[in-house]
Amino acid sequence: MKSFFSVLFIIGITFIVGLEALKPEESAAEKKLLNECKNLAEATDDDVNLLLERKVPEDYKGKCLLKCAYEKSGVILEGTFSIEKVKAFGTKLLEDNTKALGIFNEMIVECQTVADPDICEQSAKFMDCMIKAGLERGIDPKKGIKESIGSI
Structure with missing residues (x-):
């Protein structure tokens, strides 16, 4: 069973680019995380649904909802966006697929x-x-990188 950190990691990367499609248990954790962040960011259900559809929020509260999800997944540390963390997450998730890792x-x-x-x-x-x-x-x-590259 995946640890909670692993689920947060996958969710964080999914918000970045959709490296892989979420499994049902990850999807439930994603919704829970977004609902927690919804309250913190004073966002709406529409903002949550937009992110679940892998669409970039346009209103400020929706953007702050995304920021909160990045913070909780470790992509934003102490108010700073960490490209190195994004790279490390992607490398770990895609290490078994050199083509996907190259695209990432x-x-x-x-x-x-x-x-x-x-x-x-x-x-x-x-x-x-x-x-x-x-x-x-x-x-x-x-779909994410892994599933998409099968059709490229």
Whole structure:
């Protein structure tokens, strides 16, 4: 059975790019995490549903909902977005698939300079960049890299 940290890790990476489709138990944990963050960010059910659909939030509270999910999954540490943590998570998750890992690394290179002084805005900009970089490479954010590369 996966540890809670592993589930948070997968959820965090899923919000970044959808490295892999979530299993049912991970999906339930994702919903629980988002509902906890919903209250902290004063977000709405629509904001939660948008993230569950792997879409970048447009309103500020939705962006802060995403920031909270990144914080709880360890991607944001002490108010700072950690590209190194993203790289480490992706490498660990994709280590058994060199093609997927190569695509992920290309996407990270493309998006690693995304910045904004507001961490909520930066969270949304990074997710947007990673989704666009993935789409350019044939990655469906709902399916994830592993499943998508089978059809590339």
